[in-house]
Amino acid sequence: MLSSVNLPGGELRRRSEEDERLMRDYLAEGDLISAEVQQVFSDGSLSLHTRSLKYGKLSQGTLIQVSPSLVKRRKTHFHNLPCGASIILGNNGYIWISPTVNEDTDNTGGFVQNLEPVASSDRDIIARLRNCVLALAEHKMLLFDTSVLYTYEASSAYPVKDLLKPEVMADIVNLTEMRLEAEG
Amino acid sequence: MAEVLLSEAERTFIVHGIQDNIRADGRSCEDYRHMELETDVVSNTSGSARIRLANTDILVGVKAELAIPASDRPDEGRIEFFVDCSANATPKFEGRGGEEFATEISNILSRAYDNQGSLNLKDLCVIPKQQCWVLYVDVMVLECGGNVFDVVSFAVKAALHNTRIPNITVHADDNGRTELELSDDPYDCKRVDVHKTPSIVTVSKIGHFHVVDASMEEEACCLARLMLGITEQSTVTAIKKEGSGSLDPESIYDMMETGKRVGQAVNATLYQKLQEEEKLGPNKRKAGFLG
Numbered sequence: 001m002l003s004s005v006n007l008p009g010g011e012l013r014r015r016s017e018e019d020e021r022l023m024r025d026y027l028a029e030g031d032l033i034s035a036e037v038q039q040v041f042s043d044g045s046l047s048l049h050t051r052s053l054k055y056g057k058l059s060q061g062t063l064i065q066v067s068p069s070l071v072k073r074r075k076t077h078f079h080n081l082p083c084g085a086s087i088i089l090g091n092n093g094y095i096w097i098s099p100t101v102n103e104d105t106d107n108t109g110g111f112v113q114n115l116e117p118v119a120s121s122d123r124d125i126i127a128r129l130r131n132c133v134l135a136l137a138e139h140k141m142l143l144f145d146t147s148v149l150y151t152y153e154a155s156s157a158y159p160v161k162d163l164l165k166p167e168v169m170a171d172i173v174n175l176t177e178m179r180l181e182a183e184g
Numbered sequence: 185m186a187e188v189l190l191s192e193a194e195r196t197f198i199v200h201g202i203q204d205n206i207r208a209d210g211r212s213c214e215d216y217r218h219m220e221l222e223t224d225v226v227s228n229t230s231g232s233a234r235i236r237l238a239n240t241d242i243l244v245g246v247k248a249e250l251a252i253p254a255s256d257r258p259d260e261g262r263i264e265f266f267v268d269c270s271a272n273a274t275p276k277f278e279g280r281g282g283e284e285f286a287t288e289i290s291n292i293l294s295r296a297y298d299n300q301g302s303l304n305l306k307d308l309c310v311i312p313k314q315q316c317w318v319l320y321v322d323v324m325v326l327e328c329g330g331n332v333f334d335v336v337s338f339a340v341k342a343a344l345h346n347t348r349i350p351n352i353t354v355h356a357d358d359n360g361r362t363e364l365e366l367s368d369d370p371y372d373c374k375r376v377d378v379h380k381t382p383s384i385v386t387v388s389k390i391g392h393f394h395v396v397d398a399s400m401e402e403e404a405c406c407l408a409r410l411m412l413g414i415t416e417q418s419t420v421t422a423i424k425k426e427g428s429g430s431l432d433p434e435s436i437y438d439m440m441e442t443g444k445r446v447g448q449a450v451n452a453t454l455y456q457k458l459q460e461e462e463k464l465g466p467n468k469r470k471a472g473f474l475g
Contacts, residue, residue: 029189030189030191031191032191032194057191057193058193060193060196060197061197062194062197062208063194113193115192115193117200117203117204118197118201120204120206123201123204124206124210126208127206127208127209128210130208130210131209131210159210160209160210161209161210161211163210164211164218165218
């Protein structure tokens with residue numbers, strides 16, 4: 001059930017029947033979106049809000065699913081990491097890693113999809129981040145921007161595909177744990 | 185097998201990544217994920233093995249039993265494959281949902297092993313035309329995380345390597361009937377030579393390129409795949425094309441070459457690891473299966 005529509009350009013309007021009919025042009029089954037949960041009803045259904053253009057359909061990137069309890073509850077879920085990628089740490093355990101989102105130009109609410117090939121250097125960063133997040137999840141560590149960043153920095157000693165090995169995962173997670181503890 | 189729903193942008197990301205030879209987890213197109221193997225995990229079998237590759241978990245048990253040989257092959261033993269897809273593996277296998285998949289796996293295993301070179305079946309003969317050893321290979325799919333066929337074939341190879349068949353002495357008893365005596369000594373047994381047994385390598389075509397060991401997301405982007413049975417000597421023992429998409433003969437040739445290269449390397453590594461595990465001897469630390 002659609003209640004209101006954010007148009008490309010940022011205008012917010014109450015829904016019309018035409019909007020409901022055209023919704024499938026914008027979103028189909030299998031599409032990934034980022035949204036806020038406004039309400040949870042007693043029968044378990046949710047009402048989702050995409051309050052601004054930074055929410056909406058997600059473009060190119062990788063999705064990882066971890067246990068929801070591992071995601072630290074924070075005020076912001078969208079982080080532009082200094083290593084060169086963006087990460088969304090959803091409270092439902094869905095982690096989305098994508099090439100850096102430029103705040104001004106790329107926040108189109110998903111109406112404009114960029115399907116250009118992503119550069120190899122960006123892919124490398126995204127793959128490394130993905131493996132770091134999986135290593136943290138494997139060792140039941142809390143996921144937040146700092147822990148992911150520290151693990152990324154600890155992993156720079158290894159080539160990306162080696163991060164799939166359990167002994168390497170244990171090593172970088174250990175280093176991250178020590179660093180986080182040292183900071184208090 | 186793809187239950188993963190992907191958006192168009194995710195699909196594009198994966199396809200372009202494979203073009204650049206950087207997959208989602210940083211692997212190249214010919215890399216396998218991390219694999220863990222343990223043999224001798226089930227005590228009441230002649231041989232067993234368990235392999236875990238990412239989220240795919242396979243358990244194989246081999247039982248050797250005496251039976252009458254087939255009439256057209258009186259001086260050879262047999263090998264028979266049974267596959268059971270546990271309902272725990274994936275929601276699709278609930279009830280009888282896994283039977284079709286199980287039949288597919290056992291068919292390709294039978295085809296891959298059905299040739300003169302893979303196993304020395306004459307070695308399994310006890311008395312020609314009367315008694316022979318039959319190896320019943322039971323495969324259990326415990327968890328399904330993509331690339332099940334490859335992992336099943338590795339586990340079968342490991343379990344066969346671990347199989348110990350007791351030695352038999354044949355002698356005539358007082359009434360002139362032949363009697364078979366199985367040796368009681370657990371160390372007096374013969375082994376199955378797995379040097380020439382095939383492994384199945386699944387090569388999936390995604391976009392214009394192909395990958396080995398596709399993850400669940402990559403399998404969802406793949407329209408056609410080739411399953412090859414390859415031995416360590418790079419011999420192709422079976423080939424099967426699967427999927428709704430079509431393959432160009434040139435692509436088939438390229439995929440076969442990749443499969444042979446990867447298959448030869450993975451067979452060699454697997455055999456080497458099996459030897460290493462055996463050298464650890466009976467005092468090795470067992471992770472075990474039942475806790």
